[in-house]
Amino acid sequence: xxxxxxxxxxxxxxxxxxxxxxxxxxxxxxxxxxxxxxxxxxxxxxxxxxxxxxxxxxxxxxxxxxxxxxxxxxxxxxxxxxxxxxxxxxxxxxxxxxxxxxxxxxxxxxxxxxxxxxxxxxxxxxxxxxxxxx
Numbered sequence: 001x002x003x004x005x006x007x008x009x010x011x012x013x014x015x016x017x018x019x020x021x022x023x024x025x026x027x028x029x030x031x032x033x034x035x036x037x038x039x040x041x042x043x044x045x046x047x048x049x050x051x052x053x054x055x056x057x058x059x060x061x062x063x064x065x066x067x068x069x070x071x072x073x074x075x076x077x078x079x080x081x082x083x084x085x086x087x088x089x090x091x092x093x094x095x096x097x098x099x100x101x102x103x104x105x106x107x108x109x110x111x112x113x114x115x116x117x118x119x120x121x122x123x124x125x126x127x128x129x130x131x132x133x134x
Contacts, residue, residue, distance in 0.1 A: 036122050052117045057100045059118040062133045064090050067112040073104035085134075093133040096126040 029035035038044040052058065069089035074082045081097035082104060084090075093113075105113045123131055 033122055033124060036120055039120065052119065056117055056119070057102050057115040059095055059116050059121055060093050060098065060104070060133055061114050061116045062091065062093060063112045063114075064134070066110045067091065068110055070109065072107040072109065073113055076103045076107045078103065090134065094126075095121060095131045095133060096123075 035044060039046060067090055069084070069091075071084055071091075073091060074084055078101060079097050079099045081094045081099075083092045083094070085092055100115070102115055105115055121131070125131070
């Protein structure tokens with residue numbers, strides 16, 4: 001009779017509504033990457049459009065004009081996703097390595113690093129141009 005608590009939990013879960021959002025497309029496309037590419041090109045739309053919540057931590061944006069090259073962001077990054085470029089005294093951020101913890105944003109004294117609302121970051125090439133922020 002050890003399975004009775006399990007049966008009760010299964011019945012409870014069947015009657016609950018899902019806690020996650022539905023897939024952003026009305027019907028599942030054959031290729032998710034192809035679908036996201038067509039969304040980026042404006043050929044398809046996300047259905048239903050879901051806004052990002054407040055203080056969402058998406059892709060990092062970098063303002064190289066206000067950056068002083070202090071390297072504080074590099075010191076606090078737990079994923080080692082930020083590289084210092086000594087010739088320009090600026091940083092390069094590898095988005096595919098980033099864990100979106102926002103510690104670099106908090107440490108930046110000039111506010112050069114900001115988390116954006118961009119979340120459609122799927123790609124097959126981890127060193128693609130859009131996956132490196134300079």
